[in-house]
Amino acid sequence: MRQPHARFAVIGQPVDHSLSPYIHKHFANQWSVDLDYDRLELSPEALTQGLTRFAAEGGVGANVTLPHKRAVMDLCGELAPRARRAQSVNTLSVIDGVWHGDNTDGVGLVNDLCLRRNIDLRGRRMLLLGAGGAAFGVTPALMDAGIGELVVCNRTPERADDLVDALQEPERAHTRYWQDLPELGHFDLIINATSAGRGTQPLQLPFRLAGTQTVAVDLSYGMAAIDFLAWAKAAGCGEAFDGLGMLVEQAAESFRIWQGVRPDTEAVYAELRRLADGEGAVE
């Protein structure tokens, strides 16, 4: 009898537009790995039970997306150091009946910046907009990549303070008030980790944050990134891109954790980029 495929899923709410199944099936084909990768929509109330059922039905690994990245930490028997530092989990693996939590978002962003786009992060002056889950998820990896100065600005300043306190890098990382943005000068790198693009209140950003050498990155993609990328263009940033590359790279790192091999990301990234730019089909 044929063995059932190993089962994987992306868990969140909503997940119906998630590109993760497409990306993981692409990687699996590359390595001739048999797997099922589904979307599993779970409300916060259903998370614990849903994950238990998923494991009982043969689930061995999962990606975790909004709004569960922090809550799922409590269900993990073990946490990778980078998940602990990011205070969020986006990759779960069942090992000996216990959920192991890891976070591949930070390394995904750094790999997109450094490997795909040849950006050297060492010594750079960086502005991080936002201090929610997405911001927490990527900051430790950016610091590890050698960022020279990190300025964190958040509409609610206490959350920015929490983020910087958690980094324990007083020499390199500090917070500034949102209203002081016009006074902060140019940045080499501006990362939008706010959820403004998914809401109704647009980001209010001064042009003078950017120069011709500035790289602007939105961690979102699709419609959610449009406003920030339009601002970056109008402000004269040298380069501006969305989080599609990060999405593919974080998936590649999850695949490596589960399968022990690193997939090549170029083909699937090029395909998603073509769809996003050409047909606007990537949401």
Ligand code: ATR
């Ligand atoms: P995510 O998991 O996507 O990071 P989150 O944890 O709810 O979502 O965090 C959303 C972030 O976007 C927060 O930093 C939020 O700022 P507040 O802490 O002040 O709420 C930020 N944000 C959302 N809408 C914004 C807007 N219109 N302008 C500025 N910041 C905004």
